[in-house]
Amino acid sequence: MHASPKAQPRRRGLGAWLALAFSLLTVILTLLLVEVVERASNAQAQDSIGHSLGELAYQTAGKLDLGMAERYREVSLMVRRRTLRDAGASAAERRQVLTDIQQTYGYYDWIGLTALDGRVIVEARGLLEGVDVSARPWFKNALAGIHVGDVHEAVKLAKLLPGENGEPRRFVDVAFPFSGLDGNTAGVLGVHLSWQWARDVERSIIAPVQERGRVQALIVSRDGVVLLGPPELQGQKIATSSLRLAQQKRSGFLVERWPDGQSYLVGHAATVGRGAYPGLGWSVLVRQDVTDAYAPVKRLRERALWSGAALAVLFSLAGLLVARRITRPLGALAESAERLGRGEAAELVPNAKDYYEVEALSGSINRLVTNLVQQRAALRDLNATLERRVEQRTAELEGALAAVRANEQRINAIVETAQDAYIAVDQRGIVLDWNHAAECMFGWSRGEAVGWPLAELVLPERYRASFDKALHGFRQGARTSMLQGRIERTVIDRGGREFVIEMTAGLAGEGADAFFSVFLHDISERKKVEQMKNEFVATVSHELRTPLTAIRASLSMLSDGMAGDLPPDAAHLTAIASQSSERLVRMVNDLLDIQKMEAGHMAFARTPQALLPVAERALAAMQAQAAGSGVVLRHDWQARAGDCVAGIDPDRMEQVLTNLLSNAIKFTPAGKAVTVGLAQVPGKVRLTVTDEGPGIDPAFQARVFERFAQADGADTRTRGGTGLGLAISKAIVEQHGGTISFETAPGRGTCFTVELPAV
Numbered sequence: 001m002h003a004s005p006k007a008q009p010r011r012r013g014l015g016a017w018l019a020l021a022f023s024l025l026t027v028i029l030t031l032l033l034v035e036v037v038e039r040a041s042n043a044q045a046q047d048s049i050g051h052s053l054g055e056l057a058y059q060t061a062g063k064l065d066l067g068m069a070e071r072y073r074e075v076s077l078m079v080r081r082r083t084l085r086d087a088g089a090s091a092a093e094r095r096q097v098l099t100d101i102q103q104t105y106g107y108y109d110w111i112g113l114t115a116l117d118g119r120v121i122v123e124a125r126g127l128l129e130g131v132d133v134s135a136r137p138w139f140k141n142a143l144a145g146i147h148v149g150d151v152h153e154a155v156k157l158a159k160l161l162p163g164e165n166g167e168p169r170r171f172v173d174v175a176f177p178f179s180g181l182d183g184n185t186a187g188v189l190g191v192h193l194s195w196q197w198a199r200d201v202e203r204s205i206i207a208p209v210q211e212r213g214r215v216q217a218l219i220v221s222r223d224g225v226v227l228l229g230p231p232e233l234q235g236q237k238i239a240t241s242s243l244r245l246a247q248q249k250r251s252g253f254l255v256e257r258w259p260d261g262q263s264y265l266v267g268h269a270a271t272v273g274r275g276a277y278p279g280l281g282w283s284v285l286v287r288q289d290v291t292d293a294y295a296p297v298k299r300l301r302e303r304a305l306w307s308g309a310a311l312a313v314l315f316s317l318a319g320l321l322v323a324r325r326i327t328r329p330l331g332a333l334a335e336s337a338e339r340l341g342r343g344e345a346a347e348l349v350p351n352a353k354d355y356y357e358v359e360a361l362s363g364s365i366n367r368l369v370t371n372l373v374q375q376r377a378a379l380r381d382l383n384a385t386l387e388r389r390v391e392q393r394t395a396e397l398e399g400a401l402a403a404v405r406a407n408e409q410r411i412n413a414i415v416e417t418a419q420d421a422y423i424a425v426d427q428r429g430i431v432l433d434w435n436h437a438a439e440c441m442f443g444w445s446r447g448e449a450v451g452w453p454l455a456e457l458v459l460p461e462r463y464r465a466s467f468d469k470a471l472h473g474f475r476q477g478a479r480t481s482m483l484q485g486r487i488e489r490t491v492i493d494r495g496g497r498e499f500v501i502e503m504t505a506g507l508a509g510e511g512a513d514a515f516f517s518v519f520l521h522d523i524s525e526r527k528k529v530e531q532m533k534n535e536f537v538a539t540v541s542h543e544l545r546t547p548l549t550a551i552r553a554s555l556s557m558l559s560d561g562m563a564g565d566l567p568p569d570a571a572h573l574t575a576i577a578s579q580s581s582e583r584l585v586r587m588v589n590d591l592l593d594i595q596k597m598e599a600g601h602m603a604f605a606r607t608p609q610a611l612l613p614v615a616e617r618a619l620a621a622m623q624a625q626a627a628g629s630g631v632v633l634r635h636d637w638q639a640r641a642g643d644c645v646a647g648i649d650p651d652r653m654e655q656v657l658t659n660l661l662s663n664a665i666k667f668t669p670a671g672k673a674v675t676v677g678l679a680q681v682p683g684k685v686r687l688t689v690t691d692e693g694p695g696i697d698p699a700f701q702a703r704v705f706e707r708f709a710q711a712d713g714a715d716t717r718t719r720g721g722t723g724l725g726l727a728i729s730k731a732i733v734e735q736h737g738g739t740i741s742f743e744t745a746p747g748r749g750t751c752f753t754v755e756l757p758a759v
Contacts, residue, residue: 042297045296046293057285065277071174071191072174081097084098085179085181094113095122098124110127111192112129112189133156142175143185147175148277149174150172152173153169154192172195173190174191175190218230218284218287222280222282241254253268270284422434422438423438425454431454442491443493460490460491460498500527501520504518607648609646611646619676622658622665626665629666630670633661635675639678644685645759659726667691668691690752695747705726733754733756739754
């Protein structure tokens with residue numbers, strides 16, 4: 001009953017301590033705020049002023065580029081004027097044109113027309129007429145294709161033109177060669193652009209901001225020489241960090257110390273040229289002394305300190321009053337809570353004058369007590385049924401575990417009995433699983449392989465780096481070729497023997513636990529069989545071509561009457577034998593070409609060639625076959641002889657056209673025509689072979705370019721052929737970086753199109 005009198009001093013002590021803490025925190029926070037505001041203001045001022053200076057530098061560089069680009073374009077247009085190009089025009093007429101131009105564009109101090117020998121023919125004001133300027137850089141550069149020169153002081157005009165504001169005149173040269181009416185170069189049009197325009201650009205941008213502080217602009221040449229700036233720096237060579245950044249085409253600002261010992265906030269930018277104007281590599285620096293830049297921040301700091309001190313005193317007084325108001329209802333609430341802690345059943349009843357939070361806290365404590373009583377009752381009921389629930393969940397988990405083990409056993413049995421080698425690999429390339437077939441294929445047991453890097457077990461040394469790189473890219477989110485269907489790879493076994501396998505890989509699982517599931521099939525025997533087949537075809541083809549060449553030559557001589565006139569029946573049989581030998585030779589040549597392409601030994605001597613002569617030779621070569629089939633050969637040249645040029649091997653491209661023409665003649669009825677077309681399209685050269693035959697059967701169109709593919713067996717026996725011509729043509733065109741395609745319609749003929757990159 002004596003606890004309440006002892007608790008009363010604690011409540012008063014809490015209010016006093018809270019008021020003191022509130023006052024101290026207010027003072028500390030005020031001082032910290034002033035410091036933070038000062039630092040932030042300094043940073044903001046530097047950032048704001050720096051960005052402004054950088055923007056001024058960027059705008060100045062842009063205006064310089066724009067002004068020079070305009071002058072560059074104006075001079076490039078001047079050289080096209082007919083009066084200036086006309087050698088028959090009088091000097092007075094040409095001078096009047098130049099005078100009009102100079103009066104229109106006020107920044108041109110000198111504008112003249114020179115002959116090819118450098119002698120000044122005519123000038124707007126007659127200055128230097130008849131003088132030889134061939135030694136001047138602007139004249140030489142114009143003829144060499146360099147049309148703009150950097151700033152320099154007047155040389156020959158120094159005595160003829162007055163200085164600017166007491167300084168010698170400086171020019172930027174712009175010069176272009178001009179051609180006479182006959183199209184031949186006749187001389188050079190040169191313009192000396194006054195450097196005064198650069199000062200006007202500087203004033204137009206810098207002048208509006210001069211009121212806020214002393215801001216200076218510098219225009220610096222590619223070599224670091226100050227072309228325009230403060231008098232003490234003009235003509236001097238500088239090497240500041242801001243200049244290096246500008247020369248690297250980087251715009252922005254920084255604080256740096258200059259040779260005069262002062263620190264400046266410097267904005268920097270570079271001219272980059274515009275349109276046809278290539279630029280002169282000028283850099284623009286706009287600087288302001290940091291003392292001037294940070295002066296407003298220092299004044300703001302002083303005001304903030306005085307204001308903060310006054311606010312600290314006011315907040316301290318207010319904190320004392322607020323602390324008393326806060327702790328009074330909390331003390332009463334603490335007394336009620338102590339009664340509840342002693343087991344009294346009374347609810348917490350806040351004073352009606354207390355603030356909302358005390359009322360809410362009282363209600364929350366009352367609800368908490370009610371919930372606690374209810375939870376105690378529920379806990380007693382839960383304890384009664386907990387053992388039964390645990391037994392039930394344990395049985396369910398045991399059943400699920402048994403199902404998982406059975407499923408795992410089934411999967412292991414399938415993997416172990418698979419004829420192909422199975423390997424599981426994590427995303428780091430470490431082997432997770434290794435079946436019996438993998439043991440037989442590579443010679444490593446499962447115990448030896450699991451946990452070891454796959455690359456060190458099965459990959460030749462030369463492929464391991466690329467494998468590790470592919471895995472790293474996959475972990476970074478890149479796609480990998482291993483997951484793109486069946487692929488062939490070269491691997492090694494435990495003894496170091498290399499052999500070829502066919503691999504299928506998939507990704508199992510998700511996220512960081514995902515792994516590669518890989519099946520491998522040994523195809524080395526199949527590769528050997530393919531190699532033997534290729535060698536057999538090559539050997540047979542080579543062995544056949546020698547006797548066939550002799551047979552063809554002998555039959556040709558018999559047909560030509562070298563052994564005397566043959567009886568009609570013998571002549572007929574000789575002609576048939578000659579045609580058959582020709583077909584055999586073509587078949588052997590096609591087989592050899594296919595063999596070379598498969599082995600990658602087909603040689604191409606590609607040089608820039610006009611395609612028209614190639615097409616004409618192919619047409620001439622096929623005239624005899626066309627005449628024998630009663631087919632008319634036509635051509636449709638839509639470009640001049642020198643227009644259609646591509647990098648080709650002419651013999652191989654003629655072989656493509658011959659194959660296409662031969663194919664078209666075979667399937668074109670007698671009396672119809674086959675047309676060869678040649679046209680220039682954007683970036684490409686297009687060849688077309690169009691026939692008037694029956695078209696290609698839709699069921700056969702997908703196999704047109706396959707080897708030994710022929711539309712119809714019986715039809716083929718009538719027309720002849722190996723079925724290799726289109727396959728060879730496609731391979732040759734693709735080796736030239738081109739494409740081959742066709743368009744066909746039943747009864748309306750077929751058009752094969754070859755497109756090659758133009759040169």
